Amino acid sequence: KAGVTQTPRYLIKTRGQQVTLSCSPISGHRSVSWYQQTPGQGLQFLFEYFSETQRNKGNFPGRFSGRQFSNSRSEMNVSTLELGDSALYLCASSNGGTQETQYFGPGTRLLVL
Amino acid sequence: AQSVSQHNHHVILSEAASLELGCNYSYGGTVNLFWYVQYPGQHLQLLLKYFSGDPLVKGIKGFEAEFIKSKFSFNLRKPSVQWSDTAEYFCAVNSHAGNMLTFGGGTRLMVKP
Numbered sequence: 001k002a003g004v005t006q007t008p009r010y011l012i013k014t015r016g017q018q019v020t021l022s023c024s025p026i027s028g029h030r031s032v033s034w035y036q037q038t039p040g041q042g043l044q045f046l047f048e049y050f051s052e053t054q055r056n057k058g059n060f061p062g063r064f065s066g067r068q069f070s071n072s073r074s075e076m077n078v079s080t081l082e083l084g085d086s087a088l089y090l091c092a093s094s095n096g097g098t099q100e101t102q103y104f105g106p107g108t109r110l111l112v113l
Numbered sequence: 114a115q116s117v118s119q120h121n122h123h124v125i126l127s128e129a130a131s132l133e134l135g136c137n138y139s140y141g142g143t144v145n146l147f148w149y150v151q152y153p154g155q156h157l158q159l160l161l162k163y164f165s166g167d168p169l170v171k172g173i174k175g176f177e178a179e180f181i182k183s184k185f186s187f188n189l190r191k192p193s194v195q196w197s198d199t200a201e202y203f204c205a206v207n208s209h210a211g212n213m214l215t216f217g218g219g220t221r222l223m224v225k226p
Binding site for chain 2 (some may be wrong): 031037042050055056058066090094096098099102104105106
């Protein structure tokens, strides 16, 4: 099976802009989770989508949003970008059960200038 | 809220030395436990996981971890490290209440040839 894919891999934006990142899960996986990785805060959970519904949400402002499509592909959107949003954004997929392993994609590296 | 602590931020070892990385979590309920590894320039990969049963779990590349419930710990071990083990290691916890991982701060391991 192909792994989790994320596009684009690199992105440069300026403050105030918005950005959309895309994630395609492993075939058959119905849960997609998003994480932010920064040197200062480490890996932090953003949100999880399962069957097109947000099932869990981390402690991030409303500027961070996401959605999931019927084919389980997911997008996350960050509006009104701030310098502090510069990070590696990771997507992970799983079957969605309670004892499941999450498999990670390569990430999208976002730089906000 | 659950939290995960990795006490060693940086570890430097010579090849063939033994490795033990500490991980403690705070959550009173049932948890799933994971160790992920991030090699330079690569994405997060699963090393091993514990869901239930035998508290000593074996993973890939000769790694193992022991779940000690009374100590809320899930330490990672390897009897003899190799230069190729140079990477950053993350301990993560997922409570049964939700499919979202809480990560420790990571441990950067450097193995000198």
